[in-house]
Amino acid sequence: MEKILIADDEKNICDSLKFALEDNYEVFTTQDANQVMEILYSENIDVVLLDLKIGKIDGITVLKDIKSKLRNVQVIVVTAYGSIKSSINAMKEGAFHYITKPIDMEELYLYVEKAIEYKNLNYSLTNLKKILHERYSFKEIIGKSDKLRLFLNRVEKVIDIDSTVLITGESGTGKDLIAKALHFQGNRKDENFIVVNCAAIPENLLESELFGYEKGTFTGADKKKIGKIQLANNGTLFLDEIAEMDLQLQAKILRIVEDMEVTPLGSNRPVKIDVRIVAATNKDLEAEVKGGKFREDLFYRLNVINLEVPPLRERKGDIPVLLNYFLNKYNNKLHKEVVGFSKDVIETLEKYKFPGNVRELENLVEMLVALSDNKIISKESLPERYYANIDKGYDNNDxxxxxxxxxxxxxxxxxxxxxxxxxxxxxxxxxxxxxxxxxxxxxxxxxxxxx
Ligand SMILES: Nc1ncnc2c1ncn2[C@@H]1O[C@H](COP(=O)(O)OP(=O)(O)OP(=O)(O)O)[C@@H](O)[C@H]1O
Ligand SMILES: [Mg+2]
The missing domain is CATH 1.10.10 (Arc Repressor Mutant, subunit A)
Structure with missing residues (x-):
């Protein structure tokens, strides 16, 4: 049952409101403004019916106090008939609504119900956001090797600054994961995180996707479209697989990075933007520059901060923890109850080169869990290439x-x-x-x- 607190210095108002509400809610009353906060904390109140004049104390002060400490508690202020000005003030300070004396009971029921609905909605939204932020937090980046820890230290240092970041590293090392953590842990986390995969969008569409267009700019442009760069305003634009972008478009992106303004196709009015740009690639961009496939000036603009994710073979210490992490994940997903890996599986994998890095390891665990009939996964279940590669992979130490x-x-x-x-x-x-x-x-x- 939801809990309501009635705060009014007139005892008969407290009593009659209590009587009206107590069938559907658990109702508390107080005639002392100084007790309000205490009751809110101790009883975990959902909604307060607050008189705007409790004895000598101004209800607005109490309201401010409530909203600054317990943002989620909804306050309905009760005002004397005709004092519209104070009701507006109350709304400005975060009251859910106001009702005037003499109180219309139908109105009261309606607002109390709405306030509770709002509170629950608000609560689940905050929760949802929290879950989302946690999902992309550093806690999700598994590994305990020194190399990974050092790398993550570096990442954490650049979270809240706006400089452009270039994330490099082999395929499957976790570049996407890092980009998300950068956004969702940083001070832009409540704004948009917009991903553009430059390899997945056909070259001729990439430009309009990024810049947007005015209605009638080309055949098929039957209405105005906002580009992804503008959608990312105040947030983060993640340009994934940046090496795949053609040279012409690179020139336009360079201008975005330099001027922070975007002009939609077919428009002549540039729009000011504020975006943090994070780019990623598994190619060696410097080599691409040398080969004439990537603009040198753009490379330097993007590479202000370079985060190079180390390949898995250079942080073997992460393999056992990652194995367990993915084992758990796929046990849950596939409703299996595999307990672990035999020692020789771990040893074999620690010697393997993992060209596909963490993604390859994850796929391997999914396959092993899916096919396993035993509690323990043994070396025999590993596909052959995991041993065959060993000599090449671990050369001198074997x-x-x-x-x-x-x-x-x-x-x-x-x-x-x-x-x-x-x-x-x-x-x-x-x-x-x-x-x-x-x-x-x-x-x-x-x-x-x-x-
Ligand atoms: N340290 C890690 N902890 C947990 N999961 C990880 C880690 N690193 C990578 N992964 C997982 O491995 C998979 C591949 O990671 P991701 O997509 O970030 O790689 P990538 O570097 O962007 O690869 P590509 O260059 O192919 O785009 C994802 O499912 C990701 O969640
Ligand atoms: Mg990626």
Whole structure:
């Protein structure tokens, strides 16, 4: 049951309003303005019926107090007949509505009901926004490797500044995720986050998509269309796959970045805008510049701040946590109850190169969870390429020895490879093999290893 507080210095008004409302609501009353806040806090009140003159205290002061501390509590002010001015003041200070004395009960019911509806709606909206913001927060970026942590520190430093950001990194490293976190954690979070995927929109449509057009600009332009750049006003424009944009359009984007104004196609009136531009690409933009495919001036304008997301193979420490995170996600999604991965799965994946980065790992986990009949996913369920690539992937740190090789030969190979690994440093090699340097010296001679 919703809770209503009646604050009025006249006892009979309190009583009659209570009587009118108590069938449908839980009703509290007070004749003391100083008690209002206390009751609001202790009883978790939804709606206040507030007299605009409670004894010597001005109701507007109480209203201000309520709205500054408990924004979601809805206040209906009750005013003496004819004092329109104070009612308007009250509305300005955030009252939900006002009713005049003598009170019309039908009117009262209606406003109380509307106020509660509004409160609930407002509450779910705030909640929704909160959920949205959390969904794109740094908490969603999983990983505990030092490399990722350092990278995220860098990202956090540029969240609230308006400089243009270029996010680079291989495919599937999480560039989209970073772009969203930049927007939804920054001070533009309540404004639009507009994504333009330059690779997905056909070249000839990209310009009108970005700039918008006036009615009748070309065949088919039967009404005015606002471009994405303008839609992003006060918010963030995310230009994904920026390398795919053709040179002509790049020139126009350069002007947007420099002048912060946009002229829709077919119009001659530039519109001032305020957008933060975030661009991303998995290509090496500098190489594109050298190859004449990307404008050098635009590159420098975009690259004011460069955030390079490290590839997954350089932050292997993230693999186990990501595996668990995606395991959970797909257990839920696919209604499975896989408990975990066997140790050799994790070891194998830590040695794999992951050309498709986190996206590849996520897809792999989805597949493994979907197909698994067991509680534990074992190495046998991994597709072959996850082992086949290992030698290439982890080159120098692995030694492969065929079954059937005799022990002496194994010892020779191990010593040789360890020496190579430590670049011929005998002290470190001996330490790593847990033998004395003298013994190592002897074996090097014995096996005729020249290093
Ligand atoms: N650190 C991470 N934690 C959790 N999920 C991640 C992480 N990094 C990437 N992902 C997930 O991996 C997938 C690929 O990430 P994303 O789309 O951001 O990559 P990208 O770098 O934009 O790739 P592309 O260059 O192909 O556009 C997404 O589903 C994303 O949610
Ligand atoms: Mg992407």
């Amino acid at each position: 030694i492969r020895i065929r079954i059937g090789t005799n022990l002496k030969e194994i010892e020779r190979i191990v010593i040789l490879k360890t020496l190579e690994y430590f670049q011929g440093n005998r002290r470190m090699t001996a330490e790593s093999l847990q033998i004395s340097e003298r013994n190592l010296q002897y074996k090097i001679k014995e096996y005729n290893i020249v290093k």
